[in-house]
Amino acid sequence: MSKQKLVLIGNGMAGVRAVEEVLQLAPDQFDITIFGSEPYPNYNRIELSKVLQGDTEIHDITLNSWQWYEDNNIKLYPGETVLKIDKDKQIVRTDKGREAAYDKLIIATGSLPFMLPLPGADKEGVTAFRDIKDCEKMIECSNHYKKAVVIGGGLLGLEAARGLLNLGMEVDVVHLADYLMERQLDQTAGKMLQKELEKQGMNFLLEKQSEEIIGTDRVEGLKFNDGHQIEADLIVMAVGIRPNVSLAKESGIPVNRGIIVNDYLETEVPNIYAVGECAEHREMVYGLVAPLYQQGKEMAKQICSIEGDGYQGSVLSTQLKVSGVDVFSTGKINEDEHTKSLKLFDDWNGTYKKVLVDKGKITGAVLFGDTSDGNRLLSLINNGAAIEEYTESERSENSGADLISSMPDEEIICGCNGVTKGTIVEAINSQGLATVEQVKGCTNASRSCGGCKSLVSDLLEHTLGDDYTQNEKESICTCTTLSRDEVIEEIKLKGLTHTREVMNVLGWKSEEGCSKCKPALNYYLGMLKPTEYEDEKESRFVNERLHANIQNDGTYSVVPRMYGGVTNAEDLRKIADVADKYEVKMIKVTGGQRLDLLGVKKQDLPDIWSELDMPSGSAYAKGLRTVKTCVGADFCRFGTQDSIGLGIKMEKKFEGLNTPHKVKMSVSACPRNCAEGSVKDVGVVGLDGEFEIYVGGNGGTHMRKAELLYKVKTEEEVLAVTAAFLQYYRESANYLERTSAWVERVGLDQIRSVLDEKQTFLELNARMDEALSVVQDPWKEAIEDNRLLRELYQNVKVPAGTN
Numbered sequence: 001m002s003k004q005k006l007v008l009i010g011n012g013m014a015g016v017r018a019v020e021e022v023l024q025l026a027p028d029q030f031d032i033t034i035f036g037s038e039p040y041p042n043y044n045r046i047e048l049s050k051v052l053q054g055d056t057e058i059h060d061i062t063l064n065s066w067q068w069y070e071d072n073n074i075k076l077y078p079g080e081t082v083l084k085i086d087k088d089k090q091i092v093r094t095d096k097g098r099e100a101a102y103d104k105l106i107i108a109t110g111s112l113p114f115m116l117p118l119p120g121a122d123k124e125g126v127t128a129f130r131d132i133k134d135c136e137k138m139i140e141c142s143n144h145y146k147k148a149v150v151i152g153g154g155l156l157g158l159e160a161a162r163g164l165l166n167l168g169m170e171v172d173v174v175h176l177a178d179y180l181m182e183r184q185l186d187q188t189a190g191k192m193l194q195k196e197l198e199k200q201g202m203n204f205l206l207e208k209q210s211e212e213i214i215g216t217d218r219v220e221g222l223k224f225n226d227g228h229q230i231e232a233d234l235i236v237m238a239v240g241i242r243p244n245v246s247l248a249k250e251s252g253i254p255v256n257r258g259i260i261v262n263d264y265l266e267t268e269v270p271n272i273y274a275v276g277e278c279a280e281h282r283e284m285v286y287g288l289v290a291p292l293y294q295q296g297k298e299m300a301k302q303i304c305s306i307e308g309d310g311y312q313g314s315v316l317s318t319q320l321k322v323s324g325v326d327v328f329s330t331g332k333i334n335e336d337e338h339t340k341s342l343k344l345f346d347d348w349n350g351t352y353k354k355v356l357v358d359k360g361k362i363t364g365a366v367l368f369g370d371t372s373d374g375n376r377l378l379s380l381i382n383n384g385a386a387i388e389e390y391t392e393s394e395r396s397e398n399s400g401a402d403l404i405s406s407m408p409d410e411e412i413i414c415g416c417n418g419v420t421k422g423t424i425v426e427a428i429n430s431q432g433l434a435t436v437e438q439v440k441g442c443t444n445a446s447r448s449c450g451g452c453k454s455l456v457s458d459l460l461e462h463t464l465g466d467d468y469t470q471n472e473k474e475s476i477c478t479c480t481t482l483s484r485d486e487v488i489e490e491i492k493l494k495g496l497t498h499t500r501e502v503m504n505v506l507g508w509k510s511e512e513g514c515s516k517c518k519p520a521l522n523y524y525l526g527m528l529k530p531t532e533y534e535d536e537k538e539s540r541f542v543n544e545r546l547h548a549n550i551q552n553d554g555t556y557s558v559v560p561r562m563y564g565g566v567t568n569a570e571d572l573r574k575i576a577d578v579a580d581k582y583e584v585k586m587i588k589v590t591g592g593q594r595l596d597l598l599g600v601k602k603q604d605l606p607d608i609w610s611e612l613d614m615p616s617g618s619a620y621a622k623g624l625r626t627v628k629t630c631v632g633a634d635f636c637r638f639g640t641q642d643s644i645g646l647g648i649k650m651e652k653k654f655e656g657l658n659t660p661h662k663v664k665m666s667v668s669a670c671p672r673n674c675a676e677g678s679v680k681d682v683g684v685v686g687l688d689g690e691f692e693i694y695v696g697g698n699g700g701t702h703m704r705k706a707e708l709l710y711k712v713k714t715e716e717e718v719l720a721v722t723a724a725f726l727q728y729y730r731e732s733a734n735y736l737e738r739t740s741a742w743v744e745r746v747g748l749d750q751i752r753s754v755l756d757e758k759q760t761f762l763e764l765n766a767r768m769d770e771a772l773s774v775v776q777d778p779w780k781e782a783i784e785d786n787r788l789l790r791e792l793y794q795n796v797k798v799p800a801g802t803n
């Protein structure tokens with residue numbers, strides 16, 4: 001029998017999850033086709049907040065890889081929009097002129113951000129916050145501008161505001177109501193939240209009605225209806241969303257606020273279903289994933305002709321994803337004439353709890369400061385529990401393992417995916433799961449907002465007991481269940497030599513690997529066998545492949561090496577000549593004391609490197625970037641040491657070294673520390689007759705002050721300690737883990753105990769020397785190798801004199 005054709009319009013979170021449900025129920029029943037306007041595979045929209053806040057990167061938020069579509073024989077048309085549904089012929093038509101016939105059609109077109117129709121809203125610098133494109137726009141803007149205004153003090157607006165603060169912008173939040181998140185919180189919690197966020201640096205303008213966006217081409221300010229106005233370089237509108245129903249409406253499918261569906265997510269047109277934010281069920285339209293995933297589950301049963309109870313509507317719960325602030329609300333949030341409430345307000349500790357009760361039953365809750373009871377209250381509401389069930393057990397006093405052990409099996413651990421304690425424990429026991437990542441793969445718990453990760457971890461600990469710590473590991477990516485340590489062990493044991501071989505032999509789920517594991521494996525293989533391993537350039541991130549940082553306008557930056565931040569007339573002349581000849585847009589002195597040629601065209605890169613005839617400054621590399629130096633004893637009256645000389649020696653020694661993440665160093669010649677050693681991976685500070693070596697500092701988003709590792713007497717000792725420290729870091733850190741995170745995780749005592757062992761110290765130095773023995777200047781290597789040039793820089797002229 002030929003398969004039925006299932007077509008999905010909208011390659012987003014709700015639609016693709018529904019397809020996953022269908023595949024689970026009936027893997028062979030359908031030929032599946034998916035159309036998605038966005039040019040990506042299905043990604044975790046929720047994590048855009050974390051991308052903006054700097055906690056994760058865009059390439060890490062994919063939910064279903066390209067490979068997943070292939071593995072499930074799904075025809076995916078990314079970047080293709082369905083314009084018409086012909087419900088009589090059962091065909092959809094796209095903007096690329098494609099037609100696809102369906103037996104069953106799912107509409108999952110999501111929502112559109114609501115943009116206030118203010119005069120000036122079309123100016124450059126005004127954006128929504130809905131997709132990857134918006135997120136990139138804000139990140140890009142933060143590189144050039146200072147002042148951000150977020151309109152809307154709801155969940156989205158506050159998460160955007162936190163992200164923009166992290167990106168170094170000043171942030172005003174403009175809100176219509178008299179307290180924040182008035183749709184999710186009561187006034188007490190809303191005001192507590194405001195205080196907390198003000199402490200974090202946000203500025204609030206409440207009860208403000210925006211009237212006009214000011215500026216010429218680009219936004220310059222925002223004006224209110226009371227005449228007051230504020231400056232703005234960026235305006236983010238986060239004032240709610242509207243179901244994206246135009247396609248359905250124009251195709252004659254009945255629509256109210258959303259596309260009208262019954263309990264089985266069927267529209268009024270035969271064989272057409274709607275799910276997600278575009279669907280309206282019992283007059284409700286939802287904007288959170290938990291209800292959308294419940295809808296998908298019920299719809300999948302119906303599509304696969306499996307009897308089910310149908311979707312009955314959802315009790316909502318929300319949690320703000322801003323670090324340092326715990327807020328939770330569920331169900332009803334404000335009292336009325338039918339409700340009574342239990343309230344606990346602790347001004348001293350900054351916690352607030354309100355539980356609403358209607359006819360003896362719990363109907364809602366608002367929690368601030370301590371949200372550990374959140375999921376339990378949600379479960380109690382869902383089960384129609386009486387308030388006594390909550391008050392009689394004082395579980396919120398407990399934490400971690402105690403909290404977990406007192407939970408009944410039916411309590412929800414992951415609100416987004418509706419996964420209970422019982423389901424997770426069953427999966428851990430029956431499938432031998434040992435990590436949060438594996439629980440996620442098996443049950444979906446923690447796959448969406450990630451807010452339940454610590455509960456899942458507690459549950460693993462509770463279920464596995466002593467085995468947990470031994471087993472706890474995070475797999476290096478979703479292509480494998482193996483952790484970094486296990487992969488490295490297997491590479492050594494089995495003598496594996498190439499990334500492909502590692503993936504094959506170790507049973508990678510995806511033959512090609514992914515953007516997370518490929519560069520990591522390439523690094524680990526190179527680190528383990530520096531003299532034998534041939535770097536797989538295609539596995540590296542684009543900047544490292546091209547040896548230049550790509551800029552927001554598609555041009556590149558060129559940073560030649562200037563050891564210790566010292567230059568001379570000859571090098572400056574070459575830089576000036578190149579800048580003139582290739583019309584370099586800007587020459588900028590970097591924070592690491594280098595000269596950065598900005599705005600270089602890709603095809604000019606090899607010529608520029610050739611004409612500069614200077615080594616690469618590795619400003620793009622996961623390796624040593626710069627050694628910043630102060631002027632030191634030769635010129636400064638406070639200087640006790642030759643900081644420049646030592647800095648140059650360090651840079652010459654470690655240049656070109658591959659490390660798990662970028663490494664920045666500095667040398668200052670006295671404790672005034674002008675080269676800022678406290679925020680460097682390695683910061684050397686000269687004292688009279690000795691040097692202090694500080695490690696693990698970071699001046700970026702995750703600020704960390706470096707810690708004193710050792711005091712030593714000579715420059716040779718500085719070089720040897722730095723080599724041992726960096727080699728230990730190279731060998732034991734996870735790929736993409738900065739020294740700051742690694743030192744924090746491993747602990748300085750452990751690092752010292754390794755380096756204190758004389759033999760180990762010498763061995764680390766020897767392995768470092770081996771790694772350094774194969775280092776080549778990447779620019780020189782590229783311009784001397786025609787094949788490499790053609791492969792990497794297509795359309796590039798090959799400089800004269802190369803082979």
Ligand SMILES: Cc1cc2nc3c(=O)[nH]c(=O)nc-3n(C[C@H](O)[C@H](O)[C@H](O)COP(=O)(O)OP(=O)(O)OC[C@H]3O[C@@H](n4cnc5c(N)ncnc54)[C@H](O)[C@@H]3O)c2cc1C
Binds near residue numbers: 275
């Ligand atoms: C920054 C941010 C943070 C969030 N945080 C949370 C959170 O913490 N918790 C939570 O529960 N929810 C959160 N949400 C909401 C959650 O992401 C959404 O509820 C969810 O993504 C909705 O899924 P959906 O599939 O209905 O819509 P979407 O994910 O928007 O997917 C719809 C897709 O359909 C495509 N499309 C539309 N029309 C067509 C067409 N004609 N042809 C082809 N393709 C089309 C769109 O381009 C889009 O890719 C957040 C949202 C944002 C923006």
Ligand SMILES: NC(=O)c1ccc[n+]([C@@H]2O[C@H](COP(=O)([O-])OP(=O)(O)OC[C@H]3O[C@@H](n4cnc5c(N)ncnc54)[C@H](O)[C@@H]3O)[C@@H](O)[C@H]2O)c1
Binds near residue numbers: 157
């Ligand atoms: N952590 C989470 O769960 C999370 C995070 C982000 C987004 N989301 C979801 O994304 C969707 C969009 O979020 P949202 O915050 O935009 O929607 P929202 O409707 O929850 O909040 C919008 C806020 O903007 C305010 N507002 C409306 N008009 C305004 C105006 N003219 N000036 C100033 N303020 C105005 C409203 O008072 C409201 O508080 C929602 O469905 C939300 O649930 C959820």
Ligand code: SF4
Binds near residue numbers: 636638643669674
């Ligand atoms: S760190 Fe000390 S020696 Fe170096 S420039 Fe500053 S004051 Fe002078």
Ligand code: FES
Binds near residue numbers: 451452
């Ligand atoms: S609660 Fe959001 S992923 Fe579990």
